[in-house]
Amino acid sequence: MDTQVTKKKLGLKERYKLLTRDLGWETTFHTKDEVYPYVKYEGIKINDWDKWEDPFRLTMDAYWKYQAEKERKFYAIIDAHAQNNGHLNLTDARYLTAIKMFLQAISPGEYAASKGFARMGREFGGVGTQVACQMQALDEIRHAQTQIHAISNYNKYYNGFHAFSDSRDRIWYTSVPRSFFDDAMSAGPFEFMIAIGFSFEYVLTNLLFVPFMSGAAFNGDMATVTFGFSAQSDEARHMTLGLECIKFMLEQDPGNLPIVQRWIDKWFWRGMRILSLVGAMMDYMLPKRVMSWKEAFDIYGVENGGALFNDLARYGIKPPKGWDVAAGAIEHMSHQLFLGLYQWSFGTAFHGWIPSDDDMEWLSAKYPTTFDKYYRPRWEHIKKLEAEGTPFKNYGLAKLCQTCQLPTVFTEPGDPTMMCHRETEYKGEKYHFCSDGCQEIFEHEPEKYLQAWLPMPALFSELNGDIGAWMDWVGLKNGVDNGDYVGSQDQINFDKWRGMATSNKQS
Amino acid sequence: MSNVFIALQANEETRPIIEAIVMDNPQAVVKREPAMVKIDAPGRMVIHKETIEGLVGRAFDLQEMHIHLITLSGNVDETDNSLTLTWNN
Ligand SMILES: [Fe+2]
Numbered sequence: 366m367d368t369q370v371t372k373k374k375l376g377l378k379e380r381y382k383l384l385t386r387d388l389g390w391e392t393t394f395h396t397k398d399e400v401y402p403y404v405k406y407e408g409i410k411i412n413d414w415d416k417w418e419d420p421f422r423l424t425m426d427a428y429w430k431y432q433a434e435k436e437r438k439f440y441a442i443i444d445a446h447a448q449n450n451g452h453l454n455l456t457d458a459r460y461l462t463a464i465k466m467f468l469q470a471i472s473p474g475e476y477a478a479s480k481g482f483a484r485m486g487r488e489f490g491g492v493g494t495q496v497a498c499q500m501q502a503l504d505e506i507r508h509a510q511t512q513i514h515a516i517s518n519y520n521k522y523y524n525g526f527h528a529f530s531d532s533r534d535r536i537w538y539t540s541v542p543r544s545f546f547d548d549a550m551s552a553g554p555f556e557f558m559i560a561i562g563f564s565f566e567y568v569l570t571n572l573l574f575v576p577f578m579s580g581a582a583f584n585g586d587m588a589t590v591t592f593g594f595s596a597q598s599d600e601a602r603h604m605t606l607g608l609e610c611i612k613f614m615l616e617q618d619p620g621n622l623p624i625v626q627r628w629i630d631k632w633f634w635r636g637m638r639i640l641s642l643v644g645a646m647m648d649y650m651l652p653k654r655v656m657s658w659k660e661a662f663d664i665y666g667v668e669n670g671g672a673l674f675n676d677l678a679r680y681g682i683k684p685p686k687g688w689d690v691a692a693g694a695i696e697h698m699s700h701q702l703f704l705g706l707y708q709w710s711f712g713t714a715f716h717g718w719i720p721s722d723d724d725m726e727w728l729s730a731k732y733p734t735t736f737d738k739y740y741r742p743r744w745e746h747i748k749k750l751e752a753e754g755t756p757f758k759n760y761g762l763a764k765l766c767q768t769c770q771l772p773t774v775f776t777e778p779g780d781p782t783m784m785c786h787r788e789t790e791y792k793g794e795k796y797h798f799c800s801d802g803c804q805e806i807f808e809h810e811p812e813k814y815l816q817a818w819l820p821m822p823a824l825f826s827e828l829n830g831d832i833g834a835w836m837d838w839v840g841l842k843n844g845v846d847n848g849d850y851v852g853s854q855d856q857i858n859f860d861k862w863r864g865m866a867t868s869n870k871q872s
Numbered sequence: 873m874s875n876v877f878i879a880l881q882a883n884e885e886t887r888p889i890i891e892a893i894v895m896d897n898p899q900a901v902v903k904r905e906p907a908m909v910k911i912d913a914p915g916r917m918v919i920h921k922e923t924i925e926g927l928v929g930r931a932f933d934l935q936e937m938h939i940h941l942i943t944l945s946g947n948v949d950e951t952d953n954s955l956t957l958t959w960n961n
């Protein structure tokens with residue numbers, strides 16, 4: 366008989382415990398309150414940090430192993446894309462508008478998320494939380510880097526990509542996600558987790574990334590599919606962290622419920638406002654479309670969000686306060702925002718255009734109750750002006766919402782023919798808002814939001830209203846990066862290079 | 873009953889994983905979209921390591937799935953042998 370005793374292989378749960386146990390030592394030089402100075406002031410009560418467990422129980426060695434594999438896959442495809450003129454496989458260079466917006470507005474958000482999670486990995490008291498936040502901080506910086514790296518291939522050939530880091534800080538539409546992340550990072554650790562971990566990761570990223578990646582695949586953009594999937598493979602872990610965080614807070618103390626509910630209400634609304642950019646991308650910017658913004662919202666918003674909030678009902682959580690208003694605006698928001706982007710295209714580091722007849726057919730099929738009634742007539746009018754040589758361009762400056770920083774282009778709940786506008790007077794100053802949701806967020810913390818950096822006031826305070834100087838300052842080349850797609854360098858070059866790639870034409 | 877779901881990249885390595893999910897969850901519905909596969913199931917979905925190993929013919933660590941995951945929905949519970957997604961409603 367074999368008497369040798371084989372050492373029992375450790376299970377996932379034991380391995381995870383061994384990995385993390387020594388990180389949670391009792392401090393002796395300083396009190397816990399001194400070591401973790403920010404965990405109490407938001408009013409969240411935690412009785413037992415050990416109750417927070419990472420359901421994936423990913424240990425650091427496994428983390429490095431799988432992340433390294435993801436990187437190898439990523440670079441293999443990015444190299445092939447660059448070596449084989451991958452940019453000429455796009456359906457149309459118009460598609461790159463979505464990628465420009467992504468680089469200017471979303472990739473810097475990845476970097477901001479990395480900074481935020483690095484801070485939370487330090488500030489939270491529990492070991493499970495610290496490890497999960499630190500892993501996410503590493504993931505997020507990887508996302509920012511791989512996105513910038515993948516998209517840099519397009520910067521060799523097309524306009525609008527070169528100044529994304531300046532755009533991020535200075536241009537008007539990028540200040541929408543910028544202010545979202547600044548708001549979260551300047552909050553306490555628990556609010557940050559609700560803002561980014563829960564609202565953004567769990568409730569909203571499906572709507573941001575899944576259609577983006579499917580759309581990229583559909584439009585021949587291998588580079589974006591690759592960085593998208595590489596980043597998205599971390600996302601299941603991030604979503605789970607967000608969901609575990611919210612359950613943890615709710616289970617720890619019944620007094621946490623109203624605080625958490627307020628954050629859910631706030632961050633759902635802020636997230637929906639960011640998603641208006643995604644709606645415009647899905648419904649207007651993709652030459653070939655996977656599904657409409659509304660269809661995506663039905664799957665990931667209504668069905669999945671509904672399931673989530675049903676599940677959380679056992680803790681007393683209600684669906685976010687702005688849910689019904691948001692749902693009522695789904696069939697309007699992408700049209701309203703793209704009309705805004707078209708008319709202000711002098712100030713965007715990407716191109717605008719009038720939807721083609723085919724595109725309008727598609728839009729009316731996808732939005733049977735709204736497109737033909739409210740939006741097609743406007744596009745037909747804009748088309749007529751364009752044909753007459755007097756294109757509809759707005760050289761005025763948009764009025765921005767003090768909270769979400771989007772121009773106030775949206776309509777009243779229940780009345781798509783009336784612009785929605787709210788204002789609040791605070792300490793003798795007037796503040797403007799796009800919606801009740803944004804106004805309520807301001808009124809709850811006015812001292813925070815009156816400090817918001819807004820691009821339009823900055824144009825005057827920093828540059829005396831000089832639009833040319835503003836363009837230099839944001840890195841936007843007039844007549845090259847902005848304006849109409851039709852007749853742009855991007856269009857001319859793409860058509861020429863595509864012709865050279867598929868025939869023996871010399872130029 | 874709300875659906876849980878999992879979405880995986882459409883590639884050679886996820887083919888047996890998807891097959892295993894379908895075998896172990898008779899109520900699962902598979903939706904194939906550009907470059908990805910989304911699998912919905914009412915209330916609960918279990919992914920068994922053993923079923924995948926039977927299909928790939930080698931040892932399979934469930935955490936390998938992290939490389940191909942796109943998104944999921946539901947409360948997660950992972951052990952060495954299975955990954956379970958559930959909604960409590
Ligand atoms: Fe990310």
Ligand SMILES: [Fe+2]
Pocket residue numbers: 638766767768769770771798799800803
């Ligand atoms: Fe707003």
